[in-house]
Amino acid sequence: MPEGLIVKALSGYYYVQDYAGGNPVQCRGRGIFKKRGESPLVGDRVVYSETENGEGSVEEILPRKSELIRPQIANADLAVLVFSVVRPELSLVLLDKFLVHTEHARMDALIVLTKLDRIPEGEKGEQIRRTMEQARLLYTSIGYQVVLTSAHNGEGLEELRTALAGHINMLAGQSGVGKSSLVNALVPGLKIETNEISDKLGRGKHTTRHVELVPISGGGYMADTPGFSQLDFAELGIDEIGSCFREFRPLSQQCKFRGCTHTHEPQCAVLQAKEQGIVAESRYEHYVSFMTEWKETKRRY
Structure with missing residues (x-):
């Protein structure tokens, strides 16, 4: 039986891309998965069979290299964490929360800061640029690659393409940070739906409703995932x-x-390094708040 990659899961169907190319095969999962409490995920490498009507059945899920619970994706090897510098403003506590979850999944992370073209003139703009540069220096010093981009004017897109090539990349971030705009800029003709930011709420509507792997130049895939802003630590230990x-x-x-x-x-x-300025104050404060949140989560469960 052939092997392939699940590139989309929607309405109970799994769309399996054969490694030989061609159009994805629309498949159902075998009932045995439900009995085992298993579920095929986008990114799974699977064995499948084809039926006479041109559809197929997922027969076996091959061993996973990585797995994320929220969003649900398997075998991604690079988490592309997208954060805007304006509307919504850059949140380092949320960025650190994303980094904890991607590190727990044993994935590397690429930090992408977007909407550079939206930075206003004047003192407010200068403050945004200082905050952005401080964040870039901090996370680069820790060992993460940080790419500054603008989907509107193309700034940073070549550097981003190079970083994404050859990987199954998981694209994630808050609603309204410009993930869909980035995908549209990187994959011309895809035209993923985008929404303007609500002036009242200061955030965007969810424009991506399912996880899908999009082929990109360089032989890799990018997963455009539903926007989300809440992550919890229920699945982590202290x-x-x-x-x-x-x-x-x-x-x-x-x-x-x-x-x-x-x-x-x-x-x-760690405390000594924090006092000496080796560990950033913001990172340590976020760590303490995450520990507190973990304890509260455990009490609820």
């Missing part, structure tokens, strides 16, 4: 949150106590 902060990992090995929470323990290398 030790995992700290390990999902890249700069904490080498430091935690120097802590006096195994299982150090990096909040109050004596001779904690």
Whole structure:
């Protein structure tokens, strides 16, 4: 039986792209998956059979290299985290929350800052540019690639294309940050629906309603995923949150106590690094708030 890649899941159907090319085959999943509590995901490499009517059936899900729960996608190896610098304003706490989840999924992350063309003139614009540059320097120092873009005037798009080539990329971010505009700029002719930001709410409507892998130049795919702004830590353990902060990992090995929470323990290398300015204040504050949120989530469950 042939093997292929699920490039879209919609209304109970899975669209499987054969590695030989051609149009995706519309497939149903076998009932055995439901009995096992399994579900094929976009990005899954699968074995499938074809039926006489031109449709097919997903027979087997091959082992996954990675999996995200929200949005649901398998085998993505690069999380492309899209954040606008204006409307909605750049939120570092939300960016750090996205980074925790992508690190937990054992994926690398690419940070894309959008809407550079929307930065206003004057003092407000200068403040936005300072904030943007501080964020770029901070996350670059931690080890993340940061690309500054404008889908409207094409700024940064070549650098972004180079970074995406050859990967199954998961595109994610808040509603209204310009994800669909980026996809349309990168894949001409696709014309994914975009909506203007609501002046009253300061955020956009959800314009992408399902996960789909879009082929891009360089032999890779990009997953345009439904916009979302809430992530929780229910699936993480308390030790995992700290390990999902890249700069904490080498430091935690120097802590006096195994299982150090990096909040109050004596001779904690992370706390010492924070006091010395090696760990950014914002990153540490977000870590503490995530730990608090994790504890509250566990109490609810």
